[in-house]
Amino acid sequence: MQWILQDVPLGRNIQTIRMEKQMTQQQVVEQLQLMGSTMSRTTLANIETGRRNIKASDLKALRTLFNVSYDEFFAE
Structure with missing residues (x-):
């Protein structure tokens, strides 16, 4: 399996x-699950360390939960 280098x-x-x-x-995962996500804490940990990609629906839910713009997620 090849990994895409993240820019x-x-x-x-x-x-x-x-x-x-x-x-x-x-706490994040519990709130996401209340919003309909099936994300686990392990999945979130893997996303945060760059070992796993995030689903668009979960990114949208995080934006709502954190009350931030998408630009903050994609800042370099």
Whole structure:
């Protein structure tokens, strides 16, 4: 399996935003699940470390949960 090199630190940006909001991974996942996501804490951890891609629907939910613009996720 080949990995696509990431040119934007999306996972790291998600982690930074989460920490600025003073939320644990578990708290984020619980809120996402209430919004209809099936994401697990392990999946979020893998997204934050760049080992896994995020679904567009989960990114949309994170935007709502964190109350940020998409630009903040894609900042370089």
